[in-house]
Amino acid sequence: MGWFDAPDYEFAREVLQRGTAAIFLVAFLSSLGQFRVLVGEHGLIPRAARPLRIRRLRAASRRRARPTLFRHWYSDRLLVAVCVAGVVLAASVVVGIPQAGPPWVPLLVFLVLWLLYMSIVNAGGTFYGFGWEMLLLEAGFTVGFLGSHQVPPPTPVLLLVAWLVFRLEFGAGMIKMRGGSEWRDLTALYYHHETQPMPNPLSRQAHLLPKWMHRGEVLGNHVAQLVVPFFLFAPAPVADVAAMIVILTQLWLIITGNFAWLNWLTVVLAFSRVSDPIAHAVVPAIPERWTDATTSPVWWIVVVGAASALLVVLSWWPLRNLFSRRQLMNASFNRWQLANAYGAFGTVTRERIEVVIEATLDEDPREATWQEYAFKGKPGDVRRIPRQWAPYHLRLDWLMWFLPLGSVHEDWLYALLGKLLEADAATLRMLRHTPFGSVRPRFVRVRTYRYRFSTRAELRSSGDRWVRESVRVEIGPAALRDE
Template sequence: MDWVSWFDAPEYGFARQVLQRGVAALFFVAFLSSLNQFPALLGERGLLPVPDYLEGFSARRRPTLFRWRYSDRLLRGVCLTGLAISALLVAGIPQLGPPWVPLIAFLALWLLYMSIVNVGQTFYGFGWEMLLLEAGFTVAFLGSDQTEPPRTILLLLAWLVFRLEFGAGMIKIRGGREWRDLTALYYHHETQPMPGPLSRQAHLLPKPFHRLEVLGNHFAQLVVPFFIFAPQPLASAAAGIIIFTQLWLVASGNFAWLNWMAIVLAFAAVSDPVAHAVLPFLPLDGDPEEGSNPPYWLAITLVATMLLVVLSYWPVRNLLSKGQLMNASFNRWQLVNTYGAFGTVTKHRVEIVVEGTLDEEPEDSADWREYAFKGKPGDLRRLPRQWAPYHLRLDWLMWFLPLRTVHEEWFYAFLTKLLEADQRTLRLLRADPFDGDPPRWVRVNSYLYRFATRAEFRETGERWVRMPLYEAIPPLSLGGSRRRRR
């Protein structure tokens, strides 16, 4: 039948390999991040303990394996299981069997990670969490090496790329004026949540180049996504532009696995002949075996296609709405979501600096020492590190504090953990200035940070220049003692 032959897409074998292994690799990173950080942030004795959260939890609204019981041991079991399955998929082992084997593997990753996200509270409130879940569910239906890639699933993955890119572009056009007057990147490289090692150099580029960056961004997000549905080789060219722009974002910042996921998903539009033309060492597969897709697999993928098409109604309506939502899910399974980021750009970088002292009295003359974070700026001389696709959740939330309020429950819990010298919490930091001893007092100050000019860097060796702003939280000690300034 003609429609059955159209359903098969044998010319996208390389794309399937990239999609399955790439998404699995990002699941591996996500589970590793949770294994290392979740117990300290959200565990039984974490900053926002999951057992307390589950007391008022609606399982119908947020499905999770932790619905009945949470323990740090169970969380580690979930993460280790996710790591093992992800590693097998990256190695391509489940793909060697019937198509239902990688299907079950990816659906297991989806359910395991959704269980973590749905109790992760503010520490898991990022758009790339739902992006990973949606991508994992969708690539589950790409089949195995024994079948041909299903065209409808590839189209749905292209549709995911479209929503990711076009949604982000529309958020910017509808957002701050700086995106429309092309000045957004005068600031963004400097004020983004977690700069990378090249962010300062990107910020110091001439302003005309920054305006070209914004124009290029608008072209890549508002025009190019339409062409990923075009015939080949135009679709592959559109995917190539998306990949190139995402690589620039990878080089200039740390946005967890957001950019890496966009790169992986863009391969849904790259055909084997184009991939071979660009990378001649890639083999071109011969003609696929006729009738290699069993009827049951055709039925499964068509049901999945119809489900995702029906769920697309709400994201389409959101894209066309003047009140467009950013990073929102319209169902409790977090499928076919809407995406977007940085509708407005912060013009100034305010950093929250946490200090402690061993002195009896918390006067300004006391020996105050700063706690050093792994990713967020602090030390003026330190070159920002490249962390993405790994996600430093504490560091990211620290960026939001001056934009919202420092008086958040998790932040006061964090300060208490510092006063207790809690080892799990201290392991989230780059350095403890007290080598494991509990300080008597902690306080929180705010500073205005900016990148040093090239002349300033040559003179001082410092990559950042900072100016004190105000005391955000006066000195605190265990037992609720609080020293107020006179």
């Protein structure tokens, strides 16, 4: 069926399925390494200690709880089993095993990945309240309907992936225009590279660029998010050019920041509008023609058509949200987290306040010598170059960034302090450095510091990449005997 099949998008299908599966692989590995410490039986917010309560993102419908395998019973062993199953299934798609079978095989694998990871997200509470979680879920559900090598890529699914990219980009653009004035006066990038949640090795260099370049960054961002997405639905090669612009702007974000898999997955999804002839023209090593698959069978057209119709109907709510004065950011409108609303950084913080945890072995906290705990990703040591972590997601480090934006008096932070006072081995492995190893500290406290990137002259003089000044002590000193 001519209108249904898109034989010129075989390369796009390869990128979409293998790339999305690769992100699932990272997501399951991230949960395998962190979920038990954060939300496990003995975690900071332990699941087994109380009835399962799911922190829902802002959504139009909140009445029905979201599905999870852990609703009635949780154990760390079950969590490990879910993560291992997810890793194995995702890896199979990355190497192309399900794609070699009938079209229902990759569909089944992606649906299982979607359900398994949704179970983790819906049980993860605060530590899983990020927009890229629902983005991965929606992407996983959608790309499963691209089928296998036995059928051509379905045009409706490719357009639905393009619609997902449109919501992601245009939604973020509209959030910015409705947000802080720094986006409208083109000054947002004066601050963002320095104050973003988790800088990477090149963030400082990006911050030190001339201000005229920062204004150009913001202007280019507005074009890429508010104008270019409309051309994703144009015929080739216009759609190919639009996709390439999205990809290039996302690559700039990748090399200047650590936003988990948000930008990486956006790059993958943008390939939905890159046709085989254009891909071959840009990179001749990419074949111009991939397979000799015949037209899709009727049963597959019916399955894909039904799923596409469902996603089109569900898209009414995010479409309306895009043009609402009270636009929601990273919102789900149904319990299955399909056809969501996206967006990020409607406002940009203009100074960086870091929460630092310190400990001492001394008996008298008033005369004590305090030493810091070092986190893997967030700034601490002023001489240390920030590392590249994305697409891996350091959930604890990210939430530490959010604390100064609200209140530092979060239950999970007090739980973390308790774990540090106990020198809990699993918790200490979440950190880069602990001042006393496995020895229990006598007291801990929480301080805030104001951080900024050093200038080039300051770096040459002191060797410090950050300049910081103390703000105040927020919590403590506290010991285990304290209430």
